[in-house]
Amino acid sequence: MAVLETKNLTKAFGGLTAIDGLDFHVGEGEIVSLIGPNGAGKTTFFNVVTGMIEPDAGDILVDGHNVVGLRPNQVLERGVARTFQNVRLFPNMTVLENVLVGQHTRTRTGPIGAILRTRRFRREEVEAVEKAKDTLAFFGTRLVGYRFDQPASVLSYANRRRLEIARAMASEPKLLLLDEPTAGMNPQETRELTELVAKLRDERGFTICLIEHDMRVVGRVSDRVVVLDYGTKIAEGTYHEVANDERVVEAYLGTKAGKAAS
Amino acid sequence: MAARLHRPDPRRVVRLGLVGGLTAVFLSAIGMVEAFAVRSLVDPEVVLGYVTVALVPFVFGYVAAKPPPVREGMEPVRPGGLSVTAGALVGVLTAGVVALFVVITSEVNVRGVLQNVSPPLLDILTFHRGVSQGVAWLFFGGTLIAAGGAAVHLIPARFRRPVVLAVTWVLIFGLLQTLIAQVFRGLKIGDVVNPFLYKGSRGLSIHGAITVWIAVFALVVSMEGQRQAVRRRLDEATPAMRRNYLLFGLAVAILVLAVTPHILGNFLSEVLDLAGIFLLMALGLNIVVGYAGLLDLGYVAFFAVGAYTGAVLTSPLSPTLDPELSFWTSIPFIMMAAALAGIVVGTPVLRMRGDYLAIVTLGFGEIARILFLSDALKPYFGGAQGIIQIPNISIGPVDFVTSQEFFYIIYGLAIVLIYVSWALQHSRVGRAWMAMREDETVAEVMGVNIVQAKLQAFIIGAILASLGGALFAHKIGSIFPHSFNIVVSITVLMVVIVGGMGSIPGVALGAIVLVGAPELLREFSEFKFLLYGALLIFMMLNKPEGLIPSKERAQELHQDEAAQDAWLRREALGETEPEPAGP
Numbered sequence: 001m002a003v004l005e006t007k008n009l010t011k012a013f014g015g016l017t018a019i020d021g022l023d024f025h026v027g028e029g030e031i032v033s034l035i036g037p038n039g040a041g042k043t044t045f046f047n048v049v050t051g052m053i054e055p056d057a058g059d060i061l062v063d064g065h066n067v068v069g070l071r072p073n074q075v076l077e078r079g080v081a082r083t084f085q086n087v088r089l090f091p092n093m094t095v096l097e098n099v100l101v102g103q104h105t106r107t108r109t110g111p112i113g114a115i116l117r118t119r120r121f122r123r124e125e126v127e128a129v130e131k132a133k134d135t136l137a138f139f140g141t142r143l144v145g146y147r148f149d150q151p152a153s154v155l156s157y158a159n160r161r162r163l164e165i166a167r168a169m170a171s172e173p174k175l176l177l178l179d180e181p182t183a184g185m186n187p188q189e190t191r192e193l194t195e196l197v198a199k200l201r202d203e204r205g206f207t208i209c210l211i212e213h214d215m216r217v218v219g220r221v222s223d224r225v226v227v228l229d230y231g232t233k234i235a236e237g238t239y240h241e242v243a244n245d246e247r248v249v250e251a252y253l254g255t256k257a258g259k260a261a262s
Numbered sequence: 263m264a265a266r267l268h269r270p271d272p273r274r275v276v277r278l279g280l281v282g283g284l285t286a287v288f289l290s291a292i293g294m295v296e297a298f299a300v301r302s303l304v305d306p307e308v309v310l311g312y313v314t315v316a317l318v319p320f321v322f323g324y325v326a327a328k329p330p331p332v333r334e335g336m337e338p339v340r341p342g343g344l345s346v347t348a349g350a351l352v353g354v355l356t357a358g359v360v361a362l363f364v365v366i367t368s369e370v371n372v373r374g375v376l377q378n379v380s381p382p383l384l385d386i387l388t389f390h391r392g393v394s395q396g397v398a399w400l401f402f403g404g405t406l407i408a409a410g411g412a413a414v415h416l417i418p419a420r421f422r423r424p425v426v427l428a429v430t431w432v433l434i435f436g437l438l439q440t441l442i443a444q445v446f447r448g449l450k451i452g453d454v455v456n457p458f459l460y461k462g463s464r465g466l467s468i469h470g471a472i473t474v475w476i477a478v479f480a481l482v483v484s485m486e487g488q489r490q491a492v493r494r495r496l497d498e499a500t501p502a503m504r505r506n507y508l509l510f511g512l513a514v515a516i517l518v519l520a521v522t523p524h525i526l527g528n529f530l531s532e533v534l535d536l537a538g539i540f541l542l543m544a545l546g547l548n549i550v551v552g553y554a555g556l557l558d559l560g561y562v563a564f565f566a567v568g569a570y571t572g573a574v575l576t577s578p579l580s581p582t583l584d585p586e587l588s589f590w591t592s593i594p595f596i597m598m599a600a601a602l603a604g605i606v607v608g609t610p611v612l613r614m615r616g617d618y619l620a621i622v623t624l625g626f627g628e629i630a631r632i633l634f635l636s637d638a639l640k641p642y643f644g645g646a647q648g649i650i651q652i653p654n655i656s657i658g659p660v661d662f663v664t665s666q667e668f669f670y671i672i673y674g675l676a677i678v679l680i681y682v683s684w685a686l687q688h689s690r691v692g693r694a695w696m697a698m699r700e701d702e703t704v705a706e707v708m709g710v711n712i713v714q715a716k717l718q719a720f721i722i723g724a725i726l727a728s729l730g731g732a733l734f735a736h737k738i739g740s741i742f743p744h745s746f747n748i749v750v751s752i753t754v755l756m757v758v759i760v761g762g763m764g765s766i767p768g769v770a771l772g773a774i775v776l777v778g779a780p781e782l783l784r785e786f787s788e789f790k791f792l793l794y795g796a797l798l799i800f801m802m803l804n805k806p807e808g809l810i811p812s813k814e815r816a817q818e819l820h821q822d823e824a825a826q827d828a829w830l831r832r833e834a835l836g837e838t839e840p841e842p843a844g845p
Contacts, residue, residue: 072706076708077709084704090701091700097693100690101709102708102709104697104710109689114685114686114690114691115682117685124690168708171708
């Protein structure tokens with residue numbers, strides 16, 4: 001069964017239809033890239049799927065259950081976690097705390113347990129910290145040790161992106177939505193992150209859907225590529241199929257004259 | 263890098279001088295100088311009125327001569343003779359403005375408009391020497407003091423802080439004579455120390471002042487190195503050792519609290535009781551504002567709910583309901599009532615953020631007061647007559663009547679609530695609040711149930727405030743609606759902001775400074791809100807993270823400076839970044 005499936009998904013902002021009757025699916029264990037020119041509706045798609053924006057029409061099925069109308073935290077609980085195009089961490093919380101917030105829905109203790117320091121609370125807290133450290137260890141030595149207690153705001157840009165992914169991983173999602181994970185990174189960091197995306201699936205078993213502009217990254221990691229333009233799917237297939245698709249080239253370059261010139 | 267001499271910008275110096283003069287005139291015209299004139303700090307001549315006026319040229323002279331901060335890639339600047347000249351110029355200008363004021367008011371009667379500009383004020387400003395001679399003294403004194411303020415920068419950096427701190431402490435010793443003399447009496451050394459330090463009730467004696475100055479100076483200088491050593495040891499401590507330090511600190515704190523009321527006596531305990539009640543409220547508001555980031559301007563509503571619930575349940579004279587419970591059995595009901603109030607206020611504002619939230623809660627605060635005042639609820643809450651004869655709190659046969667005894671109840675509860683705040687902060691709930699404060703949208707996307715987290719913050723904040731309210735009711739013995747006006751909300755918010763949002767030690771210090779100090783300094787009461795406002799503006803400009811900031815806030819508000827410090831450290835170590843290779 002598809003981890004994520006949308007049927008006839010539609011969202012309009014006033015006169016602008018950002019997503020127009022989109023049918024889309026991500027199968028278990030797949031890495032799907034979502035590409036398309038600026039304003040094609042890619043990020044809006046993520047926003048709608050995670051419950052930040054309610055769709056005008058259509059269904060969003062996560063593991064076969066409709067999540068339309070659920071609050072974002074409920075969608076996360078059902079197993080969809082995301083990162084943001086313009087990294088949005090909790091800058092004044094420590095690295096470890098950021099990841100612990102990601103585990104919020106997987107832990108249970110309320111205020112009374114916290115005040116009484118019940119055995120369950122202490123055990124849960126120890127386990128949560130352990131798990132957070134384990135999640136951060138996924139990124140090698142970059143976010144461990146003394147980094148645990150540093151506020152997120154002092155991290156380098158690339159580390160912030162990594163931390164954001166770690167925070168999403170900590171919520172134990174089935175599906176990870178990565179919004180331009182390599183934006184603003186240098187070539188070496190980009191290469192590293194590309195490998196990381198593959199590792200996320202192979203070692204940790206996440207299904208991944210990513211928005212990406214860097215075509216080398218798309219070509220290297222994707223099982224399947226979906227191209228959006230004006231909120232509709234204009235092409236779908238392997239990277240090579242899509243890259244040679246006439247409509248895709250047109251959407252990116254604008255006109256047939258442009259295509260002829262290239 | 264060779265340091266360049268500081269050359270203050272002349273236009274800035276002139277501006278500072280004029281602003282300084284206007285500030286001094288303002289302080290005089292609102293009556294502060296005259297009101298403070300009688301209070302002697304150091305016998306015979308240092309009176310609070312003059313100190314207030316003299317502070318103006320001193321501070322402005324200091325500011326004028328302050329070298330600009332060293333920025334990345336800029337030459338460092340060190341103060342020199344020109345800085346002092348600039349300070350002196352500020353003093354001349356400040357004195358000039360004040361002199362102009364003196365001359366004008368001695369010729370023209372402006373009392374119709376500014377009623378505080380009286381002949382006695384004029385007499386004070388001219389040092390009782392008549393206008394012409396007084397003006398000359400003004401110029402002489404103002405210039406000297408402002409140059410002195412500027413010269414502070416010439417003191418070697420190592421001694422600058424100790425010198426200034428020591429002078430400040432001399433003034434504090436003079437200002438808080440009643441408090442400090444009482445402490446020495448309580449420690450049973452008052453008979454020896456007090457006559458030496460103080461001259462009757464006229465403030466410090468000369469040798470007393472010198473002793474205090476030397477003692478503080480020596481203490482600060484010797485502690486300067488120690489502080490870093492202690493910090494290093496704390497950083498290196500293992501968790502087990504840290505736990506021991508913490509337990510030791512806690513034991514000391516409890517011991518100090520246990521003997522405090524006996525040392526301080528009845529009146530000062532009373533002052534601390536009041537500060538303690540505000541501390542309880544501030545701890546609650548700290549959860550709502552400091553942790554969860556929900557600006558609540560109507561926090562007094564919960565305080566009132568606690569006070570009224572406590573009063574209704576325990577007073578035999580409560581109008582309709584009078585179950586006459588004891589304080590201890592009423593606690594669960596108070597907490598339930600507060601939780602309900604938290605839900606009532608919290609639910610409608612769930613979808614609101616920032617300014618809107620603040621305005622709506624402001625409204626709720628007023629609604630609460632008006633409800634308790636209303637005729638409709640008079641059968642239950644007594645309307646404007648309030649509820650009287652609220653019994654004392656007792657444990658078994660022991661009654662807690664005097665403020666010294668009540669101290670234990672208030673601060674006992676404060677310790678419990680401090681623990682509760684700490685426990686919540688370091689838990690899943692606290693992390694959810696902080697995430698919500700940082701970015702509500704992202705917190706929700708990362709799984710935080712915003713509705714639940716907000717309600718939890720409101721309910722827990724309400725419960726903490728209500729316990730403070732109940733103690734207030736039992737302490738005073740009678741409650742009236744007008745005790746629960748907006749000023750209480752504002753004061754509690756001030757305590758949290760000035761102390762340091764999200765910082766428990768900060769909130770404790772804030773309560774003592776903002777609520778305790780004005781009770782001790784009766785002369786100030788008339789100017790309390792002026793001083794609050796000035797303090798708030800000063801804090802927002804210079805130390806927005808509060809007196810004792812929480813780690814996160816300090817980080818957030820001083821990121822540039824942290825980067826700057828890091829750069830300066832590298833610079834000092836000679837590890838400049840490699841120059842880019844030339845073409």
